[in-house]
Amino acid sequence: MGQKKKKIIKTIKVDVDKCNGCRACEVACSAFHAAPKYSSNNPARSRIRVIREPLKDIYVPVYAGEYAKSECMGRDKYTIDGKEYEECAFCRASCSSRDIFKEPDSGLPLKCDMCESDPPLSEPLCVQWCLTDALTYEEREEEVEDEVSEEELKTGLESMVNKYGLDKIVETVARMSMSKKV
Numbered sequence: 001m002g003q004k005k006k007k008i009i010k011t012i013k014v015d016v017d018k019c020n021g022c023r024a025c026e027v028a029c030s031a032f033h034a035a036p037k038y039s040s041n042n043p044a045r046s047r048i049r050v051i052r053e054p055l056k057d058i059y060v061p062v063y064a065g066e067y068a069k070s071e072c073m074g075r076d077k078y079t080i081d082g083k084e085y086e087e088c089a090f091c092r093a094s095c096s097s098r099d100i101f102k103e104p105d106s107g108l109p110l111k112c113d114m115c116e117s118d119p120p121l122s123e124p125l126c127v128q129w130c131l132t133d134a135l136t137y138e139e140r141e142e143e144v145e146d147e148v149s150e151e152e153l154k155t156g157l158e159s160m161v162n163k164y165g166l167d168k169i170v171e172t173v174a175r176m177s178m179s180k181k182v
């Protein structure tokens with residue numbers, strides 16, 4: 001079994017009821033990621049977007065998540081307080097079906113990086129600029145398996161092959177995989 005190591009899990013909690021749609025988070029994020037840093041701000045470059053539905057009286061901050069190579073085969077529809085929201089409204093993915101979470105000039109996908117920087121920020125910038133506390137930041141420590149790198153695995157296998165011979169190793173792995181299937 002691999003060794004355990006500590007991992008910091010970063011979470012931004014979103015309290016939709018406290019969001020007033022001011023968009024300070026979008027401005028702060030785009031300024032932080034401008035090159036050079038803070039040289040401009042353009043919410044279209046932000047990794048958080050506030051889905052605004054003033055007539056339905058709702059503002060939902062949504063963070064940019066993973067890039068999706070293709071559109072979903074199925075879509076989600078949300079009904080909140082009896083009001084229906086369009087498909088894809090709260091999705092975090094950057095995908096080909098809409099313009100959100102794409103760098104406006106290049107079209108490259110955007111993803112929230114929790115404001116990783118050196119020196120690190122005390123809290124992500126969008127959280128710092130959210131004056132209503134709709135966004136709050138939490139860190140917790142978890143123990144996870146220490147993953148073995150491909151190089152370490154290769155070195156270990158090579159030394160076993162040298163010691164026992166390739167046939168013996170293949171035979172043992174085959175026996176182990178058979179016993180796991182039973």
Ligand code: SF4
Pocket residue numbers: 028029030032046047048063111112113114115124125126127
């Ligand atoms: S955590 Fe940082 S990168 Fe992510 S949306 Fe907030 S400001 Fe942008």
Ligand code: SF4
Pocket residue numbers: 018019020021022023024025026050059061129130131132133134135
């Ligand atoms: S800064 Fe806070 S209140 Fe303003 S839009 Fe963003 S999440 Fe909502």
